[in-house]
Amino acid sequence: MSYKESYTQQLRSNFLKYTRKAFKSLPKMEKPRVLDLGCGSGLLTIELTNLTNGDIIAIDIDKGLLDQLNKKIEERNLTNRITTKRMDLLKNDFQDNYFDLIWEEGVVQLIGFKKSFKVCHRILKVGGYLVLGQAIKTMDKNQDLITKCGFELIKQLNWPEDCWWTEYYEPLERKIKEIREEKENPDIFENISVIEAEIRMVKTKLKDSDCAHYILLKKRK
Numbered sequence: 001m002s003y004k005e006s007y008t009q010q011l012r013s014n015f016l017k018y019t020r021k022a023f024k025s026l027p028k029m030e031k032p033r034v035l036d037l038g039c040g041s042g043l044l045t046i047e048l049t050n051l052t053n054g055d056i057i058a059i060d061i062d063k064g065l066l067d068q069l070n071k072k073i074e075e076r077n078l079t080n081r082i083t084t085k086r087m088d089l090l091k092n093d094f095q096d097n098y099f100d101l102i103w104e105e106g107v108v109q110l111i112g113f114k115k116s117f118k119v120c121h122r123i124l125k126v127g128g129y130l131v132l133g134q135a136i137k138t139m140d141k142n143q144d145l146i147t148k149c150g151f152e153l154i155k156q157l158n159w160p161e162d163c164w165w166t167e168y169y170e171p172l173e174r175k176i177k178e179i180r181e182e183k184e185n186p187d188i189f190e191n192i193s194v195i196e197a198e199i200r201m202v203k204t205k206l207k208d209s210d211c212a213h214y215i216l217l218k219k220r221k
Helices: 005-024 043-051 063-075 113-123 136-140 143-148 163-180 192-204
Strands: 033-037 055-060 082-086 099-105 124-135 151-158 211-218
Touching (some): 005 043, 005 163, 005 211, 043 055, 055 063, 113 143, 136 211, 163 192
Parallel strands (some): 033 099
Antiparallel strands (some): 124 211
């Protein structure tokens, strides 16, 4: 990571309100089997335990991030609710029609939409839901894959325009300014120059960061 988790996770938690809004759009599910795809250090995983009474399997390929999540699970006494697995989605060993709900935010585009949709369709129950948190511009290019891969788009919930800037990158920029002015401890970041480069890139294409939650239903054949 280019900067330390404690500060950036605090900023990233600003977006959990959009996760909660998307979850409320789902029908009530009693004790669902949930897959948190690309769980990272578990910000979303922990939130899902607050939103559902089901059991959660959280997968990621990064052992270091999973170690951080496992520590959080133990601290919160959630070992009976969350199981972590170091696993590549495309090489998973889950049974067919296993999950009631698959949730991902910002991961599928890294794996590939077509491959991810096909795998998620296999392991999701008929009538189950795949919820994606994705950039609108990116999803617009892959809309045709939704029906081709056996899903139906039930709802699109747009986040506020430019919220990645106002709720994440702008506060990062302010924090860096405070460090440059020696008003803040520079140890909060591991590599300021990398973050500054990322901020400059986002500034040039703000609309590319506009996101939405997409609620997909696995259709009956």
